[in-house]
Amino acid sequence: MVFRLRRFTLRRVLFLTSAATLFFIFIFSLTPIISPLPPYTGPHEVGILDLETELEKRVIHDAVLKSTGEKAFELNTLAITLYYPSSLPMNSPSSRPWARLWLPQPVSLIGEGYARLAGVPRLSSIFTFALWLLGSSTVIPGVVDAPILSGAEKILTEEAGSGAGSFGKIMSAAEQEHQELKRDRKIGTLPCLVFTHGMAGMSQSYAHYLGSIASHGYVVAAVEHRDGSGPGTVIHHPDGKERKVWHLKLQDLESNPPMTDLDLKAAQLNFREAEISETIKLFAQLNLGDAPVVNLKPDSPREALPGFKNRLNLSAVTVGGHSYGATGVMQALKSAGSKAMPINGGIALDPGKGSGLLNKDIDVPILVMQSGEWTEKQSDFYGQDWHFIVVRKIVESLREGWFMTLAGTAHPSCTDAPLIVPWIMKMVTGTTLNSKVALREYIETSLRFLEYLQTGKKNGVLGSSVTNREGPFKHDEPRKWTKGPHGADWEIHVVPHVGEDEGTLDE
Template identity: 80%
Template sequence: MVFGLSHLTPRRIIIFTSASLLFWIFVFSLTPITSPLPPYTGPHEVGILDVETEVQKRVVHGAILKETGEKAFELETLAITLYYPSSLPLASPRSRPWARPWLPQPISLIGTGYARLAGISFKPLQSVFTFGLWLLGSSTVIPGVVDAPLLTGAEKILEGGAGAGGLGKILGAAEQEHMELKRSKELGTLPCVVFTHGMAGMSQSYSHYLGSIASYGYVVAAVEHRDGSGPGTIVHYLDGKEKKVWHMKLRDFETTPPMTDLDLKEAQLNFREAEIVETIKLFAQLNEGEAPVVNLKPDSPREALPGFKGRLNLSAVTVAGHSYGATGAMQALKFAGTKEMPINAGIALDPGKGSGPLNKDIDVPVLVMQSGEWTEKQVEFYGQGKHFDVVRKIIDSVKEGWFMTLTGSAHPSCTDAPLIVPWIMKMVTGTTLDPKVALREYIDTSVRFLEYLQTGEKKGVLASEVTSKAGPLGEAEKRKKVKGEYGAEWEVHVVPRE
């Protein structure tokens, strides 16, 4: 339902706004419902940097936006948030912001975006969304050091050192540097991960999951998609101009013939695929270090970027995603190993149930992790059967494929939301698993998978046999579980064929 001026008198506006403000103040004063994001789980400090660069302009789909008359799916710039392992001096020679605000700026953009997503066009009501978002997220910061230097080849974190969130112990001896350089040919440089967010999500919605992966020695690029799936984003141009991209629905387009839901999904997934390609190109540009990367993101520093030269392992690029992003990640695997998509594997968290059919053409290692909620609540999936069975059959056909469920978790359990507003998320989702434990399990299993890609060694849950092949579609007594690294229970549905 779209609220318009005809539905709201001035008296109703005053009553509604006052009641909303009183409600938020009352709730906020009752209990501290927001919590800070915890330190990352790995041994390295984490650098964070927002980057936006120009790309080769192209139109992915010809749909026109009714509101502006502009092309809806024209790719002009790439925006990402980089998470990477960092070398930090004990005393910084210059002042440096030590954290990034969790909410993108301006907050009004995101508040208005979520209001529009909910079908609310009346500006005073949109302001209520912005106010609520400000109350819940304005004080939250993403741990890490903005524009920190990339981890050096000489740095070595001692086992049992400073631990997560600490500066770590840096040994800069020449002998160690010599050994690191000697081993670099065998171990390669830093592997890379491209991450694609879910519907109504943003690039920073998964900061703890992605930052923790980075803290184990991976360079992660979280894409800020401009495909109309998020609440709102701003495209920045070299001449200083800006363009806002809002959430898009079928009624927003002008096409002949009219777009269908599947047409929209196809256009968005193809746009995301183009952004994944551009992210990999950016990795290559950073690694070459010859042409400087022009960062269009306002107020975003860029001194760390030259330090990426020669430090990225472009033969080890993994694509990962959640929900809609998981569907997109699996689609990208269709082209893995090509010149544009030199992808070595994929990680899919809760592949979408309504984001279009899933790609079945996969011949690289893939890890699918579903939440307990996603596995238990089954739906018919595009005439192919139950969603669980469709996913199981796809992964069962892959030579090196894992499919498993983290029991007691919910669809948002891999995001930051349960960490920031645990009380609200528990009430809304009904999850029985502690949010910190759930994320530790997701992080540990993802890192074990990334390590497997480098070493071929299966550890943790990856070393388990199948415990529950049919999952929710089988007999209850045959649904066995295995303990994860942090005590949570997994159902393992598919493991690689011997």
């Protein structure tokens, strides 16, 4: 009996010691573990607004949830987070929050969602605590519901220098904008980007990347997908009722005939494509400004929405996404140029390796950027070939496509995670490129592509020739890279076809 008591006491001491050590690390030493999101890279302040609007109900797939019998793929509202360029609000700073919480509220919803995703729903409280511990103090920089940047301010910012005489320039630019709008021109209006998150991701998971693009003069809508690919989200109906959408697996669904894994992915991608289309329609509604946009998101302000009237360049709408979202981007580009998808190009970050077949029917420019991890660690892609080769062949078949790899990065490098918990992500992913440098490279190259879509100019890394077409399969000679704007190494696999008068590619 005495021996058993001693064993119990020793274990208890070890347990309490371990718990105290963890408590010290995570509570008293949080400063080196958690870092705030850095300032955006552009010249403009950034406005942030969570927005949910009612849609005409439609069913994307007839599958139902086993637990409730409800349609699993019924689209009835659209939820997005808007990032947009803004000037500082002229009224009291206390009238608007100067930052948005990075974690969606309530945190318990996301914690339970990740516990379900991991297959351990009973441990939801542990997941919730971990999220609260690592993300509760993190905020997305920007002014909630700030006024959108005026055309006069945009024109002024684009001019070289803005010292003395700025007020006169603003007045002159405002008059110019008024005259141009009367002639139905696009001077001073803002191009748009729709962004779609990856599997198990959320709309705010890419806040620094998207907010930085917005700070350079773009209106960005990050879609909060309700296709069952995220950890959890809430649909808010106009009558005040709510419905939770959790991460979906095949065993959660009933359909006739039963769904396969590819069927599930096809349904989710079709759902995402519909949400992208509805986001572009929302851009058009905001730009028209005639019908008020009703925001169903609880406690979300909406004073800035009328200011979007005549501020959006609907001829310059691009779609971007990461992982599962990048697969969705490539699918959406099949319909580019149609009334439902009036988009001018796409940005695909790490197209998914297990999120369904990749569309190759693309008639608009596309930029495919892969992390070093995504390129180096290859796997068979649905029996077609290695993933890298499948992607390369698709981009090579297009008239205007770039395919490149950012060395030293991992799959999450374009997200906020490496910025918030840098050394933890570095330890887990084995990245060698500084997380802030990686994000700046992704941002800068994305901006050069967005600029190309409007001007046709190939600046930055986009102006490079091919350095290594074979990627990880090049063994006959050393691989070559080109330097990015912040000193990182890019491996260029595919660039747009060159006309006869432009010479040939250096491969």
